[in-house]
Amino acid sequence: MACINADGKPTESGIKMLRALQSGLRLPEEIAREAGLPLFRVRSGLRELTQAGLANQKGEKYELSPKGVELLGAGST
């Protein structure tokens, strides 16, 4: 997977996407702009982050899951 390593932790691009979700619900286009990643990578990455339980989809937008919040919090300490 491109956004999740074999050990289940997000890659650098996965972390960028999760950080872009820290400010709330975001469209893939907004995440791509904030994370500086191509839109196709973001759409594919969001599928992986959602499957890994780190993000949730709400309609066309995405947000951090509690597990995603916890992961970013742990990473910042």
Place this chain on the structure above:
Amino acid sequence: MEELKEVGHMPRIGEPALAFEAVTTHGVLKLEDFKGSWLILFSHPADFTPVCTTEFIAFAEIYPELQKRGVELLGLSVDSVSSHIAWVRNVEEKTKARIPFPIIADLNKEVSLAYGMIHPGQSKTETVRCVFIIDPNQIIRTILYYPLTTGRNMDEILRIIDALQTTDKHAVATPANWRSGDPVVVPPPNTQEMAEERLKQGYECIDWYLCKKKL
């Protein structure tokens, strides 16, 4: 029947591009991930081969120009992801080129057969050099096939992108050997009245059915 199965479906200009989900060097990608962007889906016969290597360097060279035009690149061959990664790393190390686009590892030939990329007269196991230009609505707009021995012309690929985008923006056609900035062809009139009016509209006309204008 076996031969037909090996050749696969032959896509056509103007048809929706066939959906796929494929393992690539940038993770699992679906065709729909590219919706809203122009996409050049291209196949090459095999990794670590000379003509393909020159093409990858050339695609990398035009990548900034493609990005300016809102175009993404997606390569494909029937090699594995590990082979693609090793080849890309080798090309980057030996030539200083950077390969920024994903490459499909089509080991089971699912995408190759769906897009008619295998031409048994050339090779039963490798894809020929195909180029599919797919628009933001995921309609196939151009198909190019090159034989195994002939590397693609990047200027022509950029020229076609410019022509298609000009056509979409201005509802015009482009003449032979057109380059960006050249006069474009005004669509031919549909009625006799329109044909007569056409000659008074200040276009550069050979006759009523062939008029050009500057954009």
